[in-house]
Amino acid sequence: AQSVTQLDSQVPVFEEAPVELRCNYSSSVSVYLFWYVQYPNQGLQLLLKYLSGSTLVKGINGFEAEFNKSQTSFHLRKPSVHISDTAEYFCAVSETARLGGFQKLVFGTGTRLLVSP
Amino acid sequence: EPEVTQTPSHQVTQMGQEVILRCVPISNHLYFYWYRQILGQKVEFLVSFYNNEISEKSEIFDDQFSVERPDGSNFTLKIRSTKLEDSAMYFCASWPGPISYRNLYGYTFGSGTRLTVV
Known part of the structure; x- marks a missing residue:
């Protein structure tokens, strides 16, 4: 069975940091x-x-994440945050397909990102 | 961009009543899912559905819950006799399925139905 750990329940940060x-x-x-x-x-x-493929993944809104198999990590990064990035962020994992379909997603407990001016 | 549509967005029901949550998955998707999120907690898997049958369910998904794809477009979650602890946000999700798409798509979630049991 899989599990996901998001150690930080809340991350406060200033805008543009x-x-x-x-x-x-x-x-x-x-x-x-x-x-x-x-x-x-x-x-x-x-x-x-x-x-699969490149371990550095780029997403929407300027976010990126790096898959590190040896450390079993998938940390999310953004070089400069905006007020509008204030939200809850969930990491999730799914087993690779047995029959060609996604298995269930297992979510972490979430991290609340609080961006202040 | 195609969307997963859930109705209603908010439903209030009395304890013991039956409730049906409705979802319209993306039209060419083959795998369907229900998840729930109790307020302030993590998102939890309830059930997955493929080829008109349940492929996996969690221990949360007991005999009070059932799913159905009644007409080839809707995907419903029924709770037969609601309890206070069923109050949560319920998310429907769908995925296209064929392995050739796996590098292009992830799950697509609907915007959720907030169920409040009073």
Whole structure:
């Protein structure tokens, strides 16, 4: 079974500063990795995903993440945040397909990014 | 861009009542999912559905829950007798399925239905 750990429940940061949101996972098999963002009172929006290939993945809104297999990590980064990036960020993992379909997503507990002026 | 549509956006129901949450997945998707998020907690998997049958379900998905794809476009989650602890945001998701798409797509989530049981 997989599990996802997001150690930071809340990350306060000033506008235009860089940020890193940490995600570590545990799995006995190969996985796909995802970051989702949830703005207040909204649904889940995919920021980026790692399925295979280059370990540095670029997503929407200037975010990127790096898959590190040896450290079982998939940290999310942005070089300069905006007020509008204030949201809850969820890391998620899925086993690679057995029959060609995604397995269930297992989510971390989320990290609330608070960007202040 | 194609969307997963969920209705209603907010539903209030009395404890013990049956409730049906509706989802319209993206039209060429083959795998369907329900997740829930209790307020302030993480998103949890409930059930996955493929080829008109449940492919996996969590321990949360007990006999009070059922899913159906009644007409080839809608995907519904029914809770037979709601409890206070069923209050949560319920998310529907879909995925295209064929392995040739896996490098292009991830899940697509709907915007959710907030269920409040009073």
